[in-house]
Amino acid sequence: xxxxxxxxxxxxxxxxxxxxxxxxxxxxxxxxxxxxxxxxxxxxxxxxxxxxxxxxxxxxxxxxxxxxxxxxxxxxxxxxxxxxxxxxxxxxxxxxxxxxxxxxxxxxxxxxxxxxxxxxxxxxxxxxxxxxxxxxxxxxxxxxxxxxxxxxxxxxxxxxxxxxxxxxxxxxxxxxxxxxxxxxxxxxxxxxxxxxxxxxxxxxxxxxxxxxxxxxxxxxxxxxxxxxxxxxxxxxxxxxxxxxxxxxxxxxxxxxxxxxxxxxxxxxxxxxxxxxxxxxxxxxxxxxxxxxxxxxxxxxxxxxxxxxxxxxxxxxxxxxxxxxxxxxxxxxxxxxxxxxxxxxxxxxxxxxxx
Numbered sequence: 139x140x141x142x143x144x145x146x147x148x149x150x151x152x153x154x155x156x157x158x159x160x161x162x163x164x165x166x167x168x169x170x171x172x173x174x175x176x177x178x179x180x181x182x183x184x185x186x187x188x189x190x191x192x193x194x195x196x197x198x199x200x201x202x203x204x205x206x207x208x209x210x211x212x213x214x215x216x217x218x219x220x221x222x223x224x225x226x227x228x229x230x231x232x233x234x235x236x237x238x239x240x241x242x243x244x245x246x247x248x249x250x251x252x253x254x255x256x257x258x259x260x261x262x263x264x265x266x267x268x269x270x271x272x273x274x275x276x277x278x279x280x281x282x283x284x285x286x287x288x289x290x291x292x293x294x295x296x297x298x299x300x301x302x303x304x305x306x307x308x309x310x311x312x313x314x315x316x317x318x319x320x321x322x323x324x325x326x327x328x329x330x331x332x333x334x335x336x337x338x339x340x341x342x343x344x345x346x347x348x349x350x351x352x353x354x355x356x357x358x359x360x361x362x363x364x365x366x367x368x369x370x371x372x373x374x375x376x377x378x379x380x381x382x383x384x385x386x387x388x389x390x391x392x393x394x395x396x397x398x399x400x401x402x403x404x405x406x407x408x409x410x411x412x413x414x415x416x417x418x419x420x421x422x423x424x425x426x427x428x429x430x431x432x433x434x435x436x437x438x439x440x441x442x443x444x445x446x447x448x449x450x451x452x453x454x455x456x457x458x459x460x461x462x463x464x465x466x467x468x469x470x471x472x473x474x475x476x477x478x479x480x481x482x483x484x485x486x487x488x489x490x491x492x
Contacts, residue, residue: 209439235411347439
């Protein structure tokens with residue numbers, strides 16, 4: 139079932155949206171909840187309303203750079219020293235893609251802390267077996283080489299290895315076990331539904347720029363909150379925390395995203411995600427005065443249409459990467475210079491790249 143989101147919005151916001159949503163199992167729609175920004179979020183955004191919605195020049199400029207005129211864009215950031223938060227559509231759901239691997243790794247590491255497994259426990263990677271799209275609820279896989287858990291974690295985070303991810307996802311008990319871990323952590327706007335093999339096989343069923351598929355989705359605020367909880371030691375032991383953060387420090391994917399927008403001395407830890415017409419990057423950077431900032435950026439669309447993207451895939455991917463980099467730079471500058479006047483955000487130095 140598709141839900142027309144106009145029927146779920148506050149008065150005054152409905153006329154601004156032309157999106158539909160799909161529940162995890164195409165059912166249980168009575169419990170469907172989606173918190174939209176009451177004034178922004180689609181190509182019909184009204185710039186003159188920015189000042190009425192966002193209090194500071196920092197937030198107003200961030201809203202302009204995160205303009206989703208060719209798709210949907212969600213952003214959340216938390217200063218882990220002060221608790222200050224900024225967000226644009228921070229409670230709206232976006233495809234997690236491979237950013238979900240942080241939650242999967244954290245679920246396994248929590249089991250290590252409980253004595254259920256160890257970092258040296260060995261498990262086979264799970265290699266997809268060719269199958270037709272949508273031909274089964276779960277894509278078939280076969281077992282490959284055995285690797286120790288610490289190596290699987292490093293590969294799934296730093297190299298975004300799907301076969302390593304599915305190995306640990308099976309060990310922890312599947313998507314439902316990850317969802318339970320997140321609920322215990324107090325994070326609700328997160329839902330993992332499929333393993334990575336199935337997610338990749340069936341990718342492209344819906345256009346994430348115009349449709350919200352609640353399966354395998356999370357809000358930017360939920361993912362920034364997950365990073366904050368991991369970094370601040372609320373979910374994992376110190377040793378397990380360090381395993382995950384060390385893997386994020388070694389990430390080699392997404393070089394045109396957050397990595398390209400923040401300086402080397404920001405000590406970036408991050409994890410990227412990429413699927414059909416969507417790109418994301420979540421991570422933690424440090425400001426020059428040593429504060430740690432958790433951020434989550436989700437970008438959909440940006441090409442004119444799915445048909446246009448089919449003919450210009452590389453250009454569309456680079457547009458999404460550039461938009462993530464633009465947003466990351468605004469976040470870095472804004473949190474690094476919290477006392478500057480809002481005039482900084484009208485400086486011609488700041489340009490959007492998408």
